[in-house]
Amino acid sequence: MTMLQASRVDLRVIGEPRLLSGLDHGRADRHRHLSTHGAQPDLTRADYTKLAEAVGLRGRGGAAFPVALKLADLPAKGIEAVVVNGSESEPVSRKDRLLLTLAPHLVLDGATGLARALGAPHVLIAVHDAEAAMSIREALMERDDGLAIEVRDTPGRFVAGEARAVLSVLEGGLAVPPGRRVLPTRKGYHRRPTFLSNVETFAQLAVLARLGSKRFSSTGLISEPGTQLLTVDGAVQRPGVIETPIGVPLEAVMQFSGAAAGPVLLGGYHGRWLPHSGGVVLKRPDVSSGIILALGTDSCPLGEVHRVSQWLASQSAGQCGPCVFGLAALVDDFDRLVKGDPSGWHDAERHLGLVPGRGACAHPDGSARFLASALEVFGEDVRLHLSSGSCGRHVKGVLPVPRGAW
Numbered sequence: 001m002t003m004l005q006a007s008r009v010d011l012r013v014i015g016e017p018r019l020l021s022g023l024d025h026g027r028a029d030r031h032r033h034l035s036t037h038g039a040q041p042d043l044t045r046a047d048y049t050k051l052a053e054a055v056g057l058r059g060r061g062g063a064a065f066p067v068a069l070k071l072a073d074l075p076a077k078g079i080e081a082v083v084v085n086g087s088e089s090e091p092v093s094r095k096d097r098l099l100l101t102l103a104p105h106l107v108l109d110g111a112t113g114l115a116r117a118l119g120a121p122h123v124l125i126a127v128h129d130a131e132a133a134m135s136i137r138e139a140l141m142e143r144d145d146g147l148a149i150e151v152r153d154t155p156g157r158f159v160a161g162e163a164r165a166v167l168s169v170l171e172g173g174l175a176v177p178p179g180r181r182v183l184p185t186r187k188g189y190h191r192r193p194t195f196l197s198n199v200e201t202f203a204q205l206a207v208l209a210r211l212g213s214k215r216f217s218s219t220g221l222i223s224e225p226g227t228q229l230l231t232v233d234g235a236v237q238r239p240g241v242i243e244t245p246i247g248v249p250l251e252a253v254m255q256f257s258g259a260a261a262g263p264v265l266l267g268g269y270h271g272r273w274l275p276h277s278g279g280v281v282l283k284r285p286d287v288s289s290g291i292i293l294a295l296g297t298d299s300c301p302l303g304e305v306h307r308v309s310q311w312l313a314s315q316s317a318g319q320c321g322p323c324v325f326g327l328a329a330l331v332d333d334f335d336r337l338v339k340g341d342p343s344g345w346h347d348a349e350r351h352l353g354l355v356p357g358r359g360a361c362a363h364p365d366g367s368a369r370f371l372a373s374a375l376e377v378f379g380e381d382v383r384l385h386l387s388s389g390s391c392g393r394h395v396k397g398v399l400p401v402p403r404g405a406w
């Protein structure tokens with residue numbers, strides 16, 4: 001186990017470091033990157049597809065889509081762009097901005113290597129963190145990939161990180177998902193076939209291209225080998241980003257981070273609550289965006305969830321009725337429930353059945369998942385609030401929510 005401190009985020013490793021290798025002293029410039037990882041091999045599209053398939057590589061954003069299937073969905077010719085989605089709009093997540101800031105060449109290797117293999121002339125990197133954008137721009141000055149590579153700033157709103165919202169921004173439009181659900185592999189950047197994935201996916205591709213499938217599979221699960229980056233926060237003594245083998249027990253990560261006992265939120269604010277960390281191994285799709293939040297036992301769980309519900313409602317892009325009105329209604333339901341009004345509980349149960357699957361993006365579905373799992377896991381707290389108007393604990397703000405967000 002290693003502990004690193006860089007760019008105001010604690011970095012730690014359980015097991016063998018791969019993505020975080022060579023970052024003990026901070027940002028890896030081109031020289032340090034090459035001395036740590038070696039040169040990037042020149043692979044073909046068939047090579048990337050075979051490697052991604054052999055190790056079952058999945059995207060490291062929220063959707064965890066298999067990379068080999070995404071590659072297979074692209075046409076044989078005419079691929080317009082490779083897009084690195086570094087919007088990282090979950091307020092707790094740090095892993096992608098950390099990679100862009102400290103290991104920019106690893107991300108660039110993954111993106112440019114794949115762009116060359118696909119014959120895509122453009123590489124676009126969407127970032128909303130200023131330090132990360134500066135680091136990538138500096139890295140680009142240290143290399144010549146023979147491609148048109150652009151770094152574009154994106155807004156920090158939650159739904160601005162959705163793939164189609166990112167494409168809209170890159171084309172000069174608004175940072176909201178368009179009404180239609182279309183795959184970027186068919187109609188992406190300027191309606192042309194595009195390979196779009198999350199920052200960590202490209203760093204993993206760069207590692208996979210160098211190691212090959214056999215060495216890549218020397219850690220992690222047989223069904224999903226390799227490592228993963230997790231962002232751990234909340235009621236923990238050591239918040240930060242951890243690289244672990246895939247399949248590591250959640251309990252080990254919690255102990256490693258000095259987490260208080262109590263419920264755990266897995267997968268961020270579109271994720272689900274667990275009553276405790278026992279008996280769970282961390283793998284996709286459950287781990288989703290790699291965010292783990294410990295709640296502890298000192299703060300009112302329903303009050304914490306209500307705070308986050310206000311933020312989630314404030315992040316709606318305001319264009320789909322079930323999302324705008326449904327999330328606002330759920331905020332009101334949870335407000336009444338926290339105050340001990342049984343109608344709040346009944347209305348929340350009813351609205352949670354109506355919201356999912358009716359928006360142009362997954363924001364209402366993810367928000368409903370988060371709130372529904374809270375009602376399940378915090379059943380005893382619901383009972384206390386309804387019988388006594390409180391669970392006896394104040395809301396301490398353990399779950400981070402951006403200030404002034406609503």
Ligand code: SF4
Pocket residue numbers: 159176177315316317318319320321323324358359360361362363364
């Ligand atoms: S579902 Fe909500 S967040 Fe998504 S596009 Fe519609 S209004 Fe915007």
